[in-house]
Amino acid sequence: MSLSETLSALSDKNRRHILDTLKKGEMPVSLIAKDMDITLPTLSHHLDILKRNKLISSRREGQQIIYSLNLSVVEEAAESIMKFLKK
Amino acid sequence: MSLSETLSALSDKNRRHILDTLKKGEMPVSLIAKDMDITLPTLSHHLDILKRNKLISSRREGQQIIYSLNLSVVEEAAESIMKFLKK
DNA sequence: TAGATAGTTAGATGTATATCTAAATAATAT
DNA sequence: ATATTATTTAGATATACATCTAACTATCTA
Numbered sequence: 580m581s582l583s584e585t586l587s588a589l590s591d592k593n594r595r596h597i598l599d600t601l602k603k604g605e606m607p608v609s610l611i612a613k614d615m616d617i618t619l620p621t622l623s624h625h626l627d628i629l630k631r632n633k634l635i636s637s638r639r640e641g642q643q644i645i646y647s648l649n650l651s652v653v654e655e656a657a658e659s660i661m662k663f664l665k666k
Numbered sequence: 667m668s669l670s671e672t673l674s675a676l677s678d679k680n681r682r683h684i685l686d687t688l689k690k691g692e693m694p695v696s697l698i699a700k701d702m703d704i705t706l707p708t709l710s711h712h713l714d715i716l717k718r719n720k721l722i723s724s725r726r727e728g729q730q731i732i733y734s735l736n737l738s739v740v741e742e743a744a745e746s747i748m749k750f751l752k753k
Numbered sequence: 754t755a756g757a758t759a760g761t762t763a764g765a766t767g768t769a770t771a772t773c774t775a776a777a778t779a780a781t782a783t
Numbered sequence: 784a785t786a787t788t789a790t791t792t793a794g795a796t797a798t799a800c801a802t803c804t805a806a807c808t809a810t811c812t813a
Contacts, residue, residue, distance in 0.1 A: 586676050586677035587674070608791095617771090620772080621771070623791055642780045657752060663686075664744040694759080696759070704801090706761085707760090711801075715800095731760060
């Protein structure tokens, strides 16, 4: 993923909220949705964007789809951003 | 400026190019425009966005308008982003 | 004061994106 | 098989944004 796309992904407050939530550990969509004031389709859309940017991963477990943070990718993104801002 | 707005400002490649260019020192628009493949109005638009986010400043000097990087604000932005990504 | 130079502002256009409702898919339970 | 639960996909809408050309403003110079 390009830096532009990563920064764009991070620029949305709802998506940052999702990442924050997933820092507590992997969890299904229904749990992520708790205390987010958006519909499930909208949440699904944001999850898709984060996934396309590799910031999160998902796996199915029964009826649920469990999302988890890709910590290493987030770290790499942080590196890239720092590298740009501080260089 | 909010983190969302700052990240959004940074998510555009042309705007990052402008910031990169201004790291070399303050300069007029005409110089920033060198080796950027966009029209002056488009450049002006990007400068305006960076300015609204306080990442750069400008002053008039005769016919020219000199832009300069607000290093402290860029540093603060870096801090905010790190604070979010690493927390 | 007229013309040239440096940039911005106005207005139009096309594309991207955040959001919603409704419909579809997948897995489980009855 | 049917209904229920969990989530995604489709389709519509409204807003934001990057870009351009044309017109404007400000400054300097002849």
